[in-house]
Structure formats: C-alpha cells, structure tokens
Amino acid sequence: MSPATSGSSLPSWNDGATKQSILNFVADVTREGSPDFVPPADRIATFDNDGTLWVEHPMYTQLAFALDRVKAMTPMHPEWKDTQPFKAALEGDMKTLAETGEHGLIALLMATHPGMTAIEFQKIVVDWIATARDPHFKRPYIELAYQPMLELLAFLRTNGFKTFIVSGGGIEFIRPWAERVYGVPPEQVVGSSIKTEFQMRDGRPELFRLPEVHFVNDNAGKPVGINQYIGRRPVAAFGNSDGDLEMLQWTTMADGRRLGLIVHHTDAEREHAYDRDTSFGRLDKALDAAAMHKWTVVDMKNDWKRIFAFD
Structure with missing residues (x-):
C-alpha cells in the first residue's frame, strides 16, 4: 500500500467519507499516469492557522x-x-x-x-x-494544535506536498514557533504584516517595526498574499471560517483536481462548538459555499478520534 492510500498516516481521523476524500485526493494527484497527476513542484497546500491548526476560542x-x-x-x-x-x-x-x-x-x-x-x-x-496558557484548557497554546491536522500536514509532506501557513495573523508572530509546532519553516508562513524599515542603530543594521499596517492577509487578501509570497496556485486549501473563503475559492475554482476542506467546530465537550454566530472564526458564507463547491467539511465531533495529543 502506498503512502497516499494508507490511512495509517492519519490515525486520529475516524474512517469515513471525510478521511477517504483526503486519501482519494492525495492518491489521485500523486500517482503517475493518473489523469489528475500533479507534478511535485505544483503540490502546494495552504493552511489557515487560527481555528484550522490550533484553537481560536475564546479569542485568537x-x-x-x-x-x-x-x-x-x-x-x-x-x-x-x-x-x-x-x-x-x-x-x-x-x-x-x-x-x-x-x-x-x-x-x-x-x-x-x-x-x-x-x-x-x-x-x-x-x-x-x-x-502563556489558554484560559479554557489551562495549557500552553503550542499544546493546543489539533493532532489530526498535524498528521495531515505530515501526510501531505510525505507525499511530496509543500505545506504553507496562510493566516490573517501576524507573520512575525507565527514564524518564531511554526516550525517547532507544525513542521512549517518560517519562509513558508504567509501572514499579515506591519511596515518594517532598515536602520543603522549604534553601528548595527536592524529591521525596525513601524506603527503602520503593511498588508492584511485575510479574506480577499489571502489569494493576493499567496500570489505574492508563494507564486504558485495551491491545489489544496484548508480553512475554518469566512476569512478563508477567498483562499478556498482561489484554490478550487480552477482546472485540474483540487481539494478544499473546512474544519467545522462541532465538539463542545472536547473543544468548542460554533459557526455562524460568533465573534471569532465566524463560519457562515464559507459553510454555504462548501455545499455549492463540494468542499470537504470536517465534523470535528464525529470525524476526529482525538483533538489534541493529550486526549
């Protein structure tokens, strides 16, 4: 059994249509001779961060x-x-x-x-x-990365994908710890940024952070950021909120085999349950679009055996 068809790489995912949609997609785009084959250089997968890779409630x-x-x-x-x-x-x-x-x-x-x-x-x-500790779980934030998504990141990389974080959060807030937590190096993080300028300070070259917004990498900004920082259109995109809608549209509404996936927070006992009526991570328009575009929707309560490594 090839890595692309083996569910053993996703042990925290329950067997079912959601898991199978991922396995089928990866198998089809990585099998030479397949009509859906994607060369390794074009196997770009983009992941939102807050609510997709780790918690975003009770606040970002x-x-x-x-x-x-x-x-x-x-x-x-x-x-x-x-x-x-x-x-x-x-x-x-x-x-x-x-x-x-x-x-x-x-x-x-x-x-x-x-x-x-x-x-x-x-x-x-x-x-x-x-x-710092999350106020709900009383644990370090880096322990609150979703175990199924960590497995998915590793599974895609095993199959020749290059994985990027594309977040509305600050690029320099995420980069210092992203490789340790997600296995995503700093150069594969795309995020919002403030203006920075080169200065000589006491004879030393420094990059100084200015009180001005440079780029907001959210909503319609995500496809722009992907184009500017990555330079290739993703074939797979993973999000959880309306802030990811345009990234999912940009990724999936193109020729060739594509995968769009939304993490739907449905587990109030093990994590949080929310979608259309929330101040953080609202999932409304993107949830409706998922049905229209046949994106995979993860039901966190039913599709994940465990949510965190400590479960």
Whole structure:
C-alpha cells in the first residue's frame, strides 16, 4: 500500500467519507499516469492557522498576546485606563472589545507590536508562547494544535506536498514557533504584516517595526498574499471560517483536481462548538459555499478520534 492510500498516516481521523476524500485526493494527484497527476513542484497546500491548526476560542491567540502586552505596557501609558479599546482590554471586557471590531484590534496591535526591532519582537513572542496558557484548557497554546491536522500536514509532506501557513495573523508572530509546532519553516508562513524599515542603530543594521499596517492577509487578501509570497496556485486549501473563503475559492475554482476542506467546530465537550454566530472564526458564507463547491467539511465531533495529543 502506498503512502497516499494508507490511512495509517492519519490515525486520529475516524474512517469515513471525510478521511477517504483526503486519501482519494492525495492518491489521485500523486500517482503517475493518473489523469489528475500533479507534478511535485505544483503540490502546494495552504493552511489557515487560527481555528484550522490550533484553537481560536475564546479569542485568537495573537489577541491574547496583545492583551498581555497592553497590561505590561500600561505603566508607560496611563491614559489607556480610560481609552477604548485599551480600557476594555485591561478590564477583560471581551464584549466591548469585540464590538470595536477590526478597528479596535488594529489599534491594539499598532500600540503593542511596533516600536522595536524585528529581533526584539521575536524574543518577546518566543518568551510569551513558552509561558502563556489558554484560559479554557489551562495549557500552553503550542499544546493546543489539533493532532489530526498535524498528521495531515505530515501526510501531505510525505507525499511530496509543500505545506504553507496562510493566516490573517501576524507573520512575525507565527514564524518564531511554526516550525517547532507544525513542521512549517518560517519562509513558508504567509501572514499579515506591519511596515518594517532598515536602520543603522549604534553601528548595527536592524529591521525596525513601524506603527503602520503593511498588508492584511485575510479574506480577499489571502489569494493576493499567496500570489505574492508563494507564486504558485495551491491545489489544496484548508480553512475554518469566512476569512478563508477567498483562499478556498482561489484554490478550487480552477482546472485540474483540487481539494478544499473546512474544519467545522462541532465538539463542545472536547473543544468548542460554533459557526455562524460568533465573534471569532465566524463560519457562515464559507459553510454555504462548501455545499455549492463540494468542499470537504470536517465534523470535528464525529470525524476526529482525538483533538489534541493529550486526549
């Protein structure tokens, strides 16, 4: 049995139509002589991060990072105690914070992420990810990667795919730990970014992070980011929310065999259950589009034997 047809590579997936759709796709595009054969150079698979590879409830992990940065920096900014969205962040008022929308999130990021070198920011991220705990599971965030998706990443690479993370999250927030957690090296991470400029500081060359948005790699930005950073159209795309809709459309609405897959959060006991009515990871338009385009929809409760490595 070839690696592409062996379900033993996906032990945390229950046998059924969902798992079989993945096995069939990989077998068809990797078998020489198959009408659906895809040369190794074109075997590009893109994965959203939050909600697809690891948890995104009760909030995006990078938002948790930004909230901790606000608390750490408040002594230097006493005005934040009476200014939104910082006031809500300090008080843990997630309802008010969610109501500030993208504008509020960007305000938090612009206040806490720039004003330092890229190396300094990387150290802050590495130190935080090593000690921060998810408020629901009380575990390090890096332990909350979905075991079935880790197996899928490895399975695709075994079959000649190059796997990329394509996230609305910050590219320099994800890169420091992505290889250790997902096996995805920094150069295969595509994400949102702020402006950075080269500066000589005390005779040393540095990349300095500026308080300006450079690129938002979400929604319609994802296909643009894929084109700019990867340069090849994916043949497989994996997401979980409306923020991944355009990436899934760009990947699957093209000639040749394609795979689009959506992780549907249906397991309130082992993780979280949500879709159309949520502030983080809303799955509404993309869920409707999945039926139209025949994308594979993972029912987390029924399709996954376990969700985390510690289950």
